Amino acid sequence: MFGKLARKNLRPGRVPLTERPDEELLALFSSGEADAFGVLLERYRRPIFNFVARHSGDAPRAEDLTQEVFLRAIQRAEQFRGESKVSTWLYKIARNLCIDHRRRMRHRGHASLDAPTNGDGPSLGERLPSDARGAHESLVDEDLRARILAAVEALPDDQREVFLLRQIENMPFGEIADVVGASENTVKSRMRYALLRLREALSEYQDYASELR
Amino acid sequence: MTTKDENLELLELALGELSPEAEAELRLRVDASPELAAELDALKDALALARHLPVDEPSRGMDAAVMAAARRKAAEAKPARGDEEETTGFWPRVSRFLRDAVNGPQAAMATITLLVVAVGLWFVPTAHRDADDAPMRISDAVHPPEDAEPVLEPATPAVEKPETAVGAAAPVDLEDAEKRAPTRSRKESATPKAAAEAKRSVDVGASGAAPAKDRMLSTAPASSDTMVERRMDAEGAAAPRTATSSAARRDARALELAPSAGAAAPSGMVAESAEMAPPPAETTSRVGELERAFRAGDHTATITLARAILSQPRASETGSRAQVLDYLARAERARGNCAEAIRQYERLLETYPAYARRAGVEAELADCRARVTK
Numbered sequence: 001m002f003g004k005l006a007r008k009n010l011r012p013g014r015v016p017l018t019e020r021p022d023e024e025l026l027a028l029f030s031s032g033e034a035d036a037f038g039v040l041l042e043r044y045r046r047p048i049f050n051f052v053a054r055h056s057g058d059a060p061r062a063e064d065l066t067q068e069v070f071l072r073a074i075q076r077a078e079q080f081r082g083e084s085k086v087s088t089w090l091y092k093i094a095r096n097l098c099i100d101h102r103r104r105m106r107h108r109g110h111a112s113l114d115a116p117t118n119g120d121g122p123s124l125g126e127r128l129p130s131d132a133r134g135a136h137e138s139l140v141d142e143d144l145r146a147r148i149l150a151a152v153e154a155l156p157d158d159q160r161e162v163f164l165l166r167q168i169e170n171m172p173f174g175e176i177a178d179v180v181g182a183s184e185n186t187v188k189s190r191m192r193y194a195l196l197r198l199r200e201a202l203s204e205y206q207d208y209a210s211e212l213r
Numbered sequence: 214m215t216t217k218d219e220n221l222e223l224l225e226l227a228l229g230e231l232s233p234e235a236e237a238e239l240r241l242r243v244d245a246s247p248e249l250a251a252e253l254d255a256l257k258d259a260l261a262l263a264r265h266l267p268v269d270e271p272s273r274g275m276d277a278a279v280m281a282a283a284r285r286k287a288a289e290a291k292p293a294r295g296d297e298e299e300t301t302g303f304w305p306r307v308s309r310f311l312r313d314a315v316n317g318p319q320a321a322m323a324t325i326t327l328l329v330v331a332v333g334l335w336f337v338p339t340a341h342r343d344a345d346d347a348p349m350r351i352s353d354a355v356h357p358p359e360d361a362e363p364v365l366e367p368a369t370p371a372v373e374k375p376e377t378a379v380g381a382a383a384p385v386d387l388e389d390a391e392k393r394a395p396t397r398s399r400k401e402s403a404t405p406k407a408a409a410e411a412k413r414s415v416d417v418g419a420s421g422a423a424p425a426k427d428r429m430l431s432t433a434p435a436s437s438d439t440m441v442e443r444r445m446d447a448e449g450a451a452a453p454r455t456a457t458s459s460a461a462r463r464d465a466r467a468l469e470l471a472p473s474a475g476a477a478a479p480s481g482m483v484a485e486s487a488e489m490a491p492p493p494a495e496t497t498s499r500v501g502e503l504e505r506a507f508r509a510g511d512h513t514a515t516i517t518l519a520r521a522i523l524s525q526p527r528a529s530e531t532g533s534r535a536q537v538l539d540y541l542a543r544a545e546r547a548r549g550n551c552a553e554a555i556r557q558y559e560r561l562l563e564t565y566p567a568y569a570r571r572a573g574v575e576a577e578l579a580d581c582r583a584r585v586t587k
Contacts, residue, residue, distance in 0.1 A: 034280070034287035041279055049271040060508050063275050064573055070279040071572045074286050145267045152266065167263050185221060192224045195259035202262050210254075212261035 022086035030077045037077075040086070041070060047169050048094050054152055054164050056098040058105060065101060069094045084178055087169065091179045095161060102157070144205060151201035159194035162187050223249065227256040274547060278573065281580035500533045507540050515544035535565040539574065551581040 017025065017039045028036035048069055053062035072093050080089060152160060161180055165171045173191070177184045202209070222239055225231045231239065243249045499522055506514040519541035523534065542557035558578040561568060568574065 029283065029287060030290060032287045032289075032291035034284040037283040037287070038280055041276060041283075045271055045276065046268070050268055053269060054266075059269075060504060062269075063271050064570060066271055067275045067279055067573050067576070068570070071282055071576055074279070074282050075572075077286070078290075141265065144262070144265050148262060148266050163263070167266055168268075188221045188224055189217075192220055192256070195224070195227075195256050195263070198263060199255050199259035202259075205262055206258060209258035209261045212264070213257050 023082055026077055026080055026086050029074075030080070037074065040073075044087070044090055045070075048090060050168050051091065051164050052094055052098055054149075054168075055095070055161055056101045057153060058101060061101070065097055066094075068097055072097075085175065087171070088175050088178050091165060091169070091171075095179060098161075099157075144202075144208075147202055147205075148198070151198050154201065155194055155197060158182075159190045159197065162190040163194040163198075166191055219249065220252065223253050224256060227253060227260055278576040278580045281583055282576040285579060500536055503537060503540050507544060510547075512544040512548045515540055516548075519544070535561060535568050538564070539568070539570060542574070543577065546577060546581055551585045554578075554581045555585065 017028070017033075017036055020028075020036075020039070022040060022043070025036040025040050029040070045066065049062055049066045052065045052069065053059045056062060056065055058065070069090065073090055076093075080086070084092075152163065155163060158180070162176055165176045165179060166173075171179070173184050173187050177187045180187065182190075199206075199209075219242075222231065222235070223243075226236060226239055226243075243253055499518075503515060503518045503522065506518055519537050522537045523541070538557055538561040542554045542561060545551075545557060546554035555578060558574055558581065561574060562571065562578070
């Protein structure tokens with residue numbers, strides 16, 4: 001159904017692919033336009049990667065898991081009915097993968113790879129290359145980042161996923177509710193608890209936080 | 214005391230999501246209540262700190278594999294889109310024919326046909342030559358023809374590398390081979406060295422075969438790697454169970470090179486069960502070291518480490534071989550050595566069909582093949 005819609009109304013070439021909404025891109029892809037998926041990949045590779053890296057608790061394997069998210073999206077593109085947004089659909093796939101991965105890790109008794117590798121050293125997650133980390137970061141920033149990562153990792157799963165979706169993707173609570181399968185008020189409540197926990201875990205930065213506000 | 218609704222409203226206020234009217238109304242209440250003000254400050258502090266959550270960038274290597282899969286999938290959908298295109302007129306038809314000929318299955322079929330013919334032409338003389346070294350067929354070994362003379366082949370590779378032995382045991386017609394080169398095999402079997410090797414092989418086969426199989430069936434926590442390899446050991450050596458009399462030793466010697474269907478467990482099942490088995494700590498640390506090298510982008514070290522792990526004797530190997538193969542293939546791919554990467558990916562998929570990252574492996578393999586084709 002979706003493919004027919006794409007063939008009739010969404011012929012490529014009229015509007016540049018990069019300016020088309022996600023739903024059109026997915027429809028174009030389902031009708032055989034591989035480049036349309038390339039645009040979707042470009043839009044979501046970074047937020048999905050960061051969501052997966054923090055939610056799975058296995059930053060070193062985040063790239064593999066992110067790749068898996070997009071491969072599953074490719075396989076299931078034809079099943080997308082347009083009942084939710086493409087972003088919501090992608091995050092649902094990512095969330096399910098992360099939950100499975102965490103479960104597998106617990107089953108195998110792996111320690112979280114976001115934990116420091118040896119004593120007080122940086123975690124594997126922190127050692128990932130990052131363009132966002134400038135060379136002139138202050139020591140406070142570096143320390144704060146490490147502490148935030150640890151605090152986020154320590155959040156309960158249901159609070160962490162809500163916090164990440166809101167913080168990374170700036171997703172409205174209604175959509176987050178769709179992704180995690182809970183009511184909007186429940187999602188807001190989880191977000192509130194997550195923020196209060198974070199604030200407690202980072203209490204020594206309270207003055208700094210007040211300056212940042 | 215704040216109510217649940219107030220708490221949620223405070224969150225929305227902190228996030229700036231309240232309507233101007235609702236915000237003004239709530240601010241009046243916050244000003245009048247220190248408790249509400251404290252809650253709002255706490256939420257704002259946390260949000261300010263949360264902005265420092267690190268944002269990382271995935272590597273571009275991931276994109277190539279994803280796009281290779283996307284192109285494959287899109288190519289499957291293309292014929293459907295063709296229904297909508299103009300089909301009337303001479304030039305549209307010519308254009309479509311040319312485009313299909315270049316991009317469509319015709320070109321692929323022609324390429325495959327040429328490849329098959331080329332490989333066939335190249336392989337046929339080789340097959341004839343290799344027949345000299347072929348092992349005896351199982352049926353001939355179990356029921357040898359009365360006039361058949363003992364034919365002994367060097368057995369060392371089969372004993373030391375069961376995997377190779379299984380792979381080498383193609384069922385080549387012995388009689389046919391003998392007709393082509395009857396003297397060589399007989400001459401070799403007559404030399405003391407060949408006889409000694411043959412005896413060693415028979416001893417190992419006869420004494421070690423059955424326990425190898427039993428071990429495979431009884432070792433529950435073994436990893437997929439170990440189990441598959443033990444299966445291979447059993448395949449290579451299980452047949453000589455029958456070699457209890459001296460008359461059967463010759464047959465057992467030949468059978469040693471041939472796979473025994475009875476001993477083989479379904480590879481999918483083996484791999485599945487292995488996925489569930491936790492790898493021992495020693496292997497985990499070595500694979501962890503390998504993983505760190507790969508993540509650090511040190512592909513040379515990754516390849517060296519992977520090959521070192523894979524070259525360990527099978528008896529001491531305890532698991533995660535699939536993961537090691539995966540990292541080896543990915544490191545080769547990252548170094549641009551696509552041919553080797555393809556070889557390792559194929560080896561991985563063939564040996565561990567239920568590997569957890571199979572979809573990713575297939576996508577990367579397709580990407581490598583596309584690069585080689587270019």
